[in-house]
Amino acid sequence: MNKEKLEKQPTEIEVLQGLLESKGKYRKIIQAAIAKWVKDFQDGVIQLKTADDLKTLIQLDIELQKSIRADKRMQSKRNRGGGVT
Numbered sequence: 334m335n336k337e338k339l340e341k342q343p344t345e346i347e348v349l350q351g352l353l354e355s356k357g358k359y360r361k362i363i364q365a366a367i368a369k370w371v372k373d374f375q376d377g378v379i380q381l382k383t384a385d386d387l388k389t390l391i392q393l394d395i396e397l398q399k400s401i402r403a404d405k406r407m408q409s410k411r412n413r414g415g416g417v418t
Contacts, residue, residue, distance in 0.1 A: 349408045356401050363394045
C-alpha cells in the first residue's frame, strides 16, 4: 500500500510545473485588471486619488514575475540533476 501512495504523489518537478502554470494564470488575471483600470481611468470612471489600486496590481504583477523566474531557475536546476543549495 505504501508503494501505491508513493506512486500517486507528484514529483517536485510536477509540483513546480503546477505552480508555474498557476502563477501564469494569476498574471493574466492581474494584467487584465491593470488593463481595465487603465481603461476606466482614461474614460474618467476612476479618479487619480484611487491610483493605489493600480499600484497594488503592478506590485502583484512584479512579485509574480520574480517568483516565476525563481521557480523556472529551480526547475531548470532540478532537470539538470542539480539540487537546491
